[in-house]
Amino acid sequence: MPLTDWHNRQTMGAAWQDLPAGDLGDDLLESAKNQCINHLKSQGLHVPAGTQEDPVPSDFRVAQLAQAKATWRALKARQDDGGIGDADNTIRVYPMGKPIKDLLGYGDLGIG
8 A cells, every 4th residue: 555644663664774763763754744844834835634535745755754864964963063974074964955845846836
């Protein structure tokens, strides 16, 4: 049966095998879902109910996953400069970036 609702720990499967254990992993997924929903609402876009009649599109679930992972990377970033990695190879994480917004339909609207 295809997924109709937002991701939770049980639906993640192989998509995020190292999802943090316990409440932290659950909170990351819930927070990412809420951030996606809030962005949709802020733009006056439809927020699906997550039912058979009004399923959450796969792009939205991918956006939720990407946002949860981005938030997790941001939480793990070095506190002194906001980057992950050593001084020569630092990656900075910017949660809810353009690629995630595009998955939620912003790209089509020229928003973001």
